Amino acid sequence: MLRIVKGAVTLVALVGVYQVAAGANGTSVPPSSPAPTMSRALTPEEMAVQAYNSGIAHRDRALKAEVQAAKDKKDSDRLKNDKKAREEHDKALKDFTKAAGLNPSMPQAYNGMGFSYRKLGDYAKALEHYDRALQLAPKFPDAIEYRGEAFLALNRLDDAKQAYLTLFAMDRKQAESLMTAMKDYVARKKADPSGVDTAALSAFESWIAERAGLAEQTKLMAFNAHHGSWR
Numbered sequence: 001m002l003r004i005v006k007g008a009v010t011l012v013a014l015v016g017v018y019q020v021a022a023g024a025n026g027t028s029v030p031p032s033s034p035a036p037t038m039s040r041a042l043t044p045e046e047m048a049v050q051a052y053n054s055g056i057a058h059r060d061r062a063l064k065a066e067v068q069a070a071k072d073k074k075d076s077d078r079l080k081n082d083k084k085a086r087e088e089h090d091k092a093l094k095d096f097t098k099a100a101g102l103n104p105s106m107p108q109a110y111n112g113m114g115f116s117y118r119k120l121g122d123y124a125k126a127l128e129h130y131d132r133a134l135q136l137a138p139k140f141p142d143a144i145e146y147r148g149e150a151f152l153a154l155n156r157l158d159d160a161k162q163a164y165l166t167l168f169a170m171d172r173k174q175a176e177s178l179m180t181a182m183k184d185y186v187a188r189k190k191a192d193p194s195g196v197d198t199a200a201l202s203a204f205e206s207w208i209a210e211r212a213g214l215a216e217q218t219k220l221m222a223f224n225a226h227h228g229s230w231r
Contacts, residue, residue, distance in 0.1 A: 029053055029108065048103035055095030055112050062088030062119065089119045107136040111143045118150050126150045141171040148178045152185045155196045157204045160185075164211065172215075179215070182208050 029049050042050070062085045069081035096112035103109065114129035130147035133140055148163030160182060167175035186205045189196055 029056075044102045048099040048106055048109065051095045051099040051102060052106070052109055052112065055092040055099065055109075055116075058088045058092035058095060059112070059115065062086075062092060086120065089116050092116045093120070105136060107133040107140055107143070110136070111140065111146065114143065114150070115146055118146065118153070123150045123153050127154075139170065141167060141174040144170075145174040145178050149181050152181060157196070157200060161204075161207060168211075168215070172219075175215070179208070179212060183212075 029052055065081045065085035065088060069078045069085065072078040072081060093113060093116035096109050096116060099106060099109035100113060110129045110133035114126045114133065117123075117129060118126035127147060127150050130143045130150065133143040134147070137143070144163055144167055148160050148167070151157075151160040151163060160178070164175055164178050164182065167178055182204075186201065186208065189201050193201060
């Protein structure tokens with residue numbers, strides 16, 4: 001699933017504390033202290049933030065190229081933008097890897113590595129790094145959602161469903177993102193069911209419809225509970 005996530009981020013990296021709920025959307029991270037002067041060298045944590053932000057910039061360029069490739073009508077243009085996207089994802093991976101090396105306690109760096117590996121098609125590596133991010137920050141919605149998409153790519157439908165249920169209880173916006181990815185997965189597999197049993201795919205589609213209906217009902221219930229009475 002292709003999407004560009006936007007939003008404000010706060011990361012208190014330089015004192016070793018991460019506000020993951022605020023920093024979970026994968027945007028660049030502002031340093032928690034003023035830019036260093038010429039009189040002192042950057043700390044490893046500060047260099048990690050710089051490397052992470054560079055990775056985010058490459059990731060955003062890769063996603064932009066993917067969007068353009070999907071719009072391209074000429075094969076040559078599409079191939080050019082696909083190539084650019086892959087090159088930018090590779091650069092992002094190098095930056096995220098550098099950030100994690102400089103600050104091994106930075107869950108966002110591992111999440112970024114997982115995202116890059118997933119986009120580059122290495123789903124086993126992606127899961128390894130999403131798991132590492134979640135070891136450091138168990139309630140990291142982005143990592144849970146992205147890991148759910150990696151499960152889909154590997155046809156691990158039960159794991160994808162569990163990721164959705166976790167997000168549904170924690171972060172409805174991310175749950176909706178994974179729901180969209182699951183619907184897209186079903187549409188693709190109906191056209192090419194390789195790697196998944198057709199009965200399992202049918203059951204998964206029914207589960208998706210049930211959960212989507214429940215999500216809509218609970219959304220309406222919450223709205224009515226808040227706005228349903230004028231007294």
